[in-house]
Amino acid sequence: MRVRGFSVFSFFPDLLFIRSRSAPLPQQVQLDISSNAWRAIAALRKKQAEEEMMKVKEDDLFPATPGKVKIDRALTINRQFHRCFASTGTMFMWALLLIALTASYLSFQSFVESSSKYFPSNWGGMQWEKQIRASATPRRPGGKSVLLTGAAGFVGTHVSLALRKRGDGVVGLDNFNNYYDPSLKKARKAVLASHGVFVVEGDINDGRLLAKLFDAVPFSHVMHLAAQAGVRYAIENPASYVHSNIAGLVTLLEACKSADPQPAIVWASSSSVYGLNEKVPFSEIDRTDSPASLYAATKKAGEEITHTYNHIYGLSITGLRFFTVYGPWGRPDMAYFSFTRNILQAKPITVYRGKNGVDLARDFTYIDDIVKGCVASLDTSAKSTGDGGRKQGPAQYRIFNLGNTSPVTVPALVRILEQNLKVKAKIHVMEMPGNGDVPFTHANISYARAELGYNPTTNLETGLKKFVKWYLSYYGYSPKTGGKDSKNL
Ligand SMILES: O=C(O)[C@H]1O[C@H](OP(=O)(O)OP(=O)(O)OC[C@H]2O[C@@H](n3ccc(=O)[nH]c3=O)[C@H](O)[C@@H]2O)[C@H](O)[C@@H](O)[C@H]1O
Numbered sequence: 001m002r003v004r005g006f007s008v009f010s011f012f013p014d015l016l017f018i019r020s021r022s023a024p025l026p027q028q029v030q031l032d033i034s035s036n037a038w039r040a041i042a043a044l045r046k047k048q049a050e051e052e053m054m055k056v057k058e059d060d061l062f063p064a065t066p067g068k069v070k071i072d073r074a075l076t077i078n079r080q081f082h083r084c085f086a087s088t089g090t091m092f093m094w095a096l097l098l099i100a101l102t103a104s105y106l107s108f109q110s111f112v113e114s115s116s117k118y119f120p121s122n123w124g125g126m127q128w129e130k131q132i133r134a135s136a137t138p139r140r141p142g143g144k145s146v147l148l149t150g151a152a153g154f155v156g157t158h159v160s161l162a163l164r165k166r167g168d169g170v171v172g173l174d175n176f177n178n179y180y181d182p183s184l185k186k187a188r189k190a191v192l193a194s195h196g197v198f199v200v201e202g203d204i205n206d207g208r209l210l211a212k213l214f215d216a217v218p219f220s221h222v223m224h225l226a227a228q229a230g231v232r233y234a235i236e237n238p239a240s241y242v243h244s245n246i247a248g249l250v251t252l253l254e255a256c257k258s259a260d261p262q263p264a265i266v267w268a269s270s271s272s273v274y275g276l277n278e279k280v281p282f283s284e285i286d287r288t289d290s291p292a293s294l295y296a297a298t299k300k301a302g303e304e305i306t307h308t309y310n311h312i313y314g315l316s317i318t319g320l321r322f323f324t325v326y327g328p329w330g331r332p333d334m335a336y337f338s339f340t341r342n343i344l345q346a347k348p349i350t351v352y353r354g355k356n357g358v359d360l361a362r363d364f365t366y367i368d369d370i371v372k373g374c375v376a377s378l379d380t381s382a383k384s385t386g387d388g389g390r391k392q393g394p395a396q397y398r399i400f401n402l403g404n405t406s407p408v409t410v411p412a413l414v415r416i417l418e419q420n421l422k423v424k425a426k427i428h429v430m431e432m433p434g435n436g437d438v439p440f441t442h443a444n445i446s447y448a449r450a451e452l453g454y455n456p457t458t459n460l461e462t463g464l465k466k467f468v469k470w471y472l473s474y475y476g477y478s479p480k481t482g483g484k485d486s487k488n489l
Pocket residue numbers: 229230231269270271272273322323324325333334335336350351352353360361362410437
C-alpha cells in the first residue's frame with residue numbers, strides 16, 4: 001500500500017477507516033499512518049458512534065407495531081438512505097464507483113471510435129448511394145443484382161465484367177490491400193469503372209459498411225471472392241488468413257442473413273482443401289480433413305461456416321473449389337506470373353520438386369473457364385429461404401470443383417513460358433519446402449458438368465499464350481530495351 005515512501009492511507013484516511021471496521025490492519029500498514037491521519041480517523045470514529053446513538057433513539061421512537069407499519073417503512077428507508085450516504089467512507093466508495101463507471105463509459109466510447117478508425121469510412125453520402133444504386137441496377141429484364149466482394153482481384157474483375165456485359169447489376173467491394181502491387185488492383189478498378197461497375201473501397205470485416213450496402217440495395221446475389229490468397233504466404237502472415245477468410249466471411253454471412261431479401265451466395269473455396277488427399281482425381285465427396293497449409297485450413301473452415309449459416313438461417317450457398325486459376329490480369333504472387341517476370345529480367349526462377357525427384361503438378365485452370373463456372377453457379381443457385389433473420393425452410397447447399405481435369409507439371413509450365421517469351425529461363429531446382437505446398441492437384445469435374453454445364457475448353461498452351469500477350473502489353477515490355485522501360489516489373 002506504499003507509494004514512493006508514502007502510505008495511501010496518509011492521503012485517504014477514510015480508506016483506513018473502512019478497512020479498520022472490517023479487520024485489523026497489518027502492522028506494517030499501521031506504522032505508516034501519519035498522526036494527521038490518526039486524528040482524522042478518531043474524528044470519523046466519533047461521528048460513527050454518534051450515528052449509532054441516533055439509530056438507537058429512532059428505534060425507540062418507532063417500534064414495529066401493526067398500526068405504524070407505513071411510518072416505520074418510510075422512516076426505515078430514510079434511515080437506510082441516511083446511513084448509506086452519511087459516512088464519509090461510504091461516500092468515498094460511491095465516488096470511486098462513479099469514477100469507475102465514467103472510466104468504463106469513456107473507454108467504451110474510445111473503443112467504438114478506434115473501431116471506426118480501423119475501417120476508414122470513405123463511403124456514405126447521397127452521391128455515394130446514387131452510384132451504388134446505379135451500378136446495382138440490372139440492364140436486362142430478369143437481370144441479377146450482385147454484390148461482388150474482391151472485385152479488384154483477379155477472378156473478381158473477370159466475373160464482374162462478365163456479369164456487367166450481359167446486363168446484370170454489379171457493385172464491387174475491395175479493400176485494395178498490399179498483399180501484391182495495389183496499382184494492379186487500381187488498374188483493374190479503372191477497367192471496371194469504364195464498364196459501369198462501381199467498386200466500393202472497404203473491408204468485408206466492416207459490418208457497418210455491409211449493412212449500409214444491403215440497406216441501399218436489395219441484392220439478389222452475393223459473389224464472395226474476397227480472400228487472403230496464396231498458400232505459402234500463410235507462414236509469414238497467418239493472421240491475415242484468419243482476418244479475411246474466417247472473420248471476414250462470418251461478418252459477411254451475418255450481413256447476408258439479416259438482409260431483406262436474403263441473397264443467394266456463391267463463394268470461392270479452393271482445391272487446397274484436398275490437402276494431402278492422394279486419391280485422384282479429387283472428387284467433392286473425397287475427404288478434406290488433412291489440409292497442408294493454414295490457407296487450406298481457413299478455406300475448409302469456410303466450407304463448414306457456410307454450412308452452418310445455410311442450416312440455421314436458410315442462406316443458399318454454393319462453394320467453388322478453384323484449381324490454380326491463371327490468365328490475363330492475374331496475381332503477381334503466383335508461379336506462372338512471377339516466372340514470367342523473372343525470365344524477362346534474366347533472373348533465376350526456383351522450381352520446386354517433390355519427394356524422390358518427382359515433379360510437382362497442378363490442374364492449371366484458365367480464367368475464362370472459371371468465369372463460366374462462376375456465372376453458371378449464380379444462374380443455378382436457388383433463393384435463400386430465410387426471412388427476418390430466420391430460416392423458413394431448407395436451403396440449397398452445394399460445393400463444386402472448378403478445375404481443368406488435365407494436370408501439367410511445373411517444369412512443363414516453364415517450357416511453355418520460354419516458348420512464348422522466346423527467352424530461356426535460368427532454372428534453380430530445389431526440394432519442395434514444407435511450407436504448405438501439395439505435390440499435385442487434379443479435379444474431377446463431373447458434378448459441375450452435370451449441374452452447371454461447366455466445360456473447360458482452354459489448355460495451358462493456349463491460356464499462357466493469352467497471358468503472355470497481356471503481360472507484355474500491360475507492362476509495356478519492349479524486346480528492344482530488354483524490358484528496361486517496363487513499369488512495375
Ligand atoms: O488451387 C488453389 O487452391 C490454389 O492455387 C494457387 O496455389 P498454387 O497451386 O500453389 O499456385 P502457385 O503459387 O502458382 O504454384 C504453382 C506451382 O508452382 C510451384 N512453385 C511456386 C513458386 C515457386 O517459386 N516455385 C515453384 O515451383 C508450386 O510449388 C506449385 O506446385 C493459388 O495461389 C492459391 O491461392 C489457391 O487458389
